[in-house]
Amino acid sequence: MPSRFIRYSPDVETVASPDSDEMLRTVIGKTERFIAESVEAEGTGLAVRDAHAKGYGLVRGEVEILADLPAEYAQGIYATPGRHDALVRFSNGSPHAGADASLGRATGLALKMFGIQGPTLLEDEPDTGTFDYALINAPVFFCNTVKHYLFIQELFLDAPKYFAQGAPGRHRFYREFVTGKGTLAEEEWAWDEFLAFLTVAARPLVNVLLSTYWTMGAVRHGDYIAKVRLAPDPSSAAAVVHRAIDVTSAEEVFRPALVAEMRDRPFAFDIQVQLCADLDRMPVEDLTVEWPERLSPFVTVARLRLPQQDISDEEALRKMDALSFTPWRVTAEHAPLGDIMRARKDVYRRSSLQRHQLNQQERQEPRSADEVLP
Numbered sequence: 001m002p003s004r005f006i007r008y009s010p011d012v013e014t015v016a017s018p019d020s021d022e023m024l025r026t027v028i029g030k031t032e033r034f035i036a037e038s039v040e041a042e043g044t045g046l047a048v049r050d051a052h053a054k055g056y057g058l059v060r061g062e063v064e065i066l067a068d069l070p071a072e073y074a075q076g077i078y079a080t081p082g083r084h085d086a087l088v089r090f091s092n093g094s095p096h097a098g099a100d101a102s103l104g105r106a107t108g109l110a111l112k113m114f115g116i117q118g119p120t121l122l123e124d125e126p127d128t129g130t131f132d133y134a135l136i137n138a139p140v141f142f143c144n145t146v147k148h149y150l151f152i153q154e155l156f157l158d159a160p161k162y163f164a165q166g167a168p169g170r171h172r173f174y175r176e177f178v179t180g181k182g183t184l185a186e187e188e189w190a191w192d193e194f195l196a197f198l199t200v201a202a203r204p205l206v207n208v209l210l211s212t213y214w215t216m217g218a219v220r221h222g223d224y225i226a227k228v229r230l231a232p233d234p235s236s237a238a239a240v241v242h243r244a245i246d247v248t249s250a251e252e253v254f255r256p257a258l259v260a261e262m263r264d265r266p267f268a269f270d271i272q273v274q275l276c277a278d279l280d281r282m283p284v285e286d287l288t289v290e291w292p293e294r295l296s297p298f299v300t301v302a303r304l305r306l307p308q309q310d311i312s313d314e315e316a317l318r319k320m321d322a323l324s325f326t327p328w329r330v331t332a333e334h335a336p337l338g339d340i341m342r343a344r345k346d347v348y349r350r351s352s353l354q355r356h357q358l359n360q361q362e363r364q365e366p367r368s369a370d371e372v373l374p
Contacts, residue, residue: 005224005275012284023146028350034157035354042097047358050351052091052108056255058320060373061086061306063113075222076333078301084113085369089320090208100254101247105203109135109213110325114368118331128365132329135213141287142197146343151181196288205245207257209267217341218284222333225276233268259312267306272298285338319372322361324352
């Protein structure tokens with residue numbers, strides 16, 4: 001029987017515009033300037049990431065790839081059942097590292113699996129045996145193209161200045177987002193991107209264990225096209241005690257809540273795949289569109305288990321921020337798809353190289369979780 005899911009072919013992605021390379025160089029230049037200036041500007045004494053700058057904790061885990069999956073889901077690394085050691089970095093999505101109340105509601109989960117067979121898509125480190133996901137706590141994203149990223153990046157790097165001015169600054173931020181800081185013709189105004197931004201900005205303030213995390217865009221899933229998410233296991237979520245987050249109660253609230261939960265009990269996430277069944281209603285290039293689950297439900301292909309552990313050690317935070325995560329540290333069967341996902345390859349790489357150099361950290365992909373957290 002033929003599958004009802006769309007098979008991957010290169011033409012599901014649009015061809016990059018002729019000026020994409022120049023725009024990408026501009027983005028990388030702005031990123032590198034921000035990282036260089038962050039050593040002093042962010043108050044940590046270290047260069048920070050240009051997104052997800054503030055980490056809340058590094059957690060050891062294990063991924064179990066399930067057996068007996070339907071053929072469409074048993075693709076790539078999910079075609080081979082087994083267990084893999086893992087590390088998870090929980091973070092805030094902001095490019096800044098201040099008090100939690102100043103950073104917004106977007107949070108992230110970066111997952112690194114070990115012992116994965118096959119070369120990665122990173123030409124300078126093909127044989128690491130690791131596999132990354134870089135996920136956010138929303139099913140949509142507010143940027144589709146490098147052209148949009150040019151002004152969205154500037155707005156997010158300067159966001160504290162806008163929002164410190166109260167309502168006038170907030171309104172100016174919104175106006176400049178929609179109009180591309182005056183660079184977009186009215187018929188091109190970024191309304192869809194802005195509405196997606198509001199969706200991300202309205203995520204609930206909860207313990208980071210209670211959020212669901214999605215790939216920002218589509219990825220290959222072997223012969224098919226997919227989005228991937230990590231959803232809290234319902235029984236684990238029900239057991240969480242430190243649930244709601246009040247960012248007005250203290251300067252640091254997300255990390256203490258995560259530390260307390262991991263100290264007292266284990267936790268688990270379901271790793272789930274949603275296959276594309278309709279390219280019009282489940283587009284590859286438009287990240288502002290949430291793929292309807294009525295067309296294709298999420299199916300659990302693996303489980304991430306986080307054992308009870310003490311993650312309060314400050315040295316573990318230092319090791320966490322020396323790690324590198326990128327959506328391109330995957331095998332070819334799981335390649336990121338779409339314009340903005342392609343741009344992330346070079347931006348993430350150059351950002352990581354500069355950050356490690358400025359911080360005098362060795363940029364070496366670990367071969368096991370034990371190398372990071374003995």
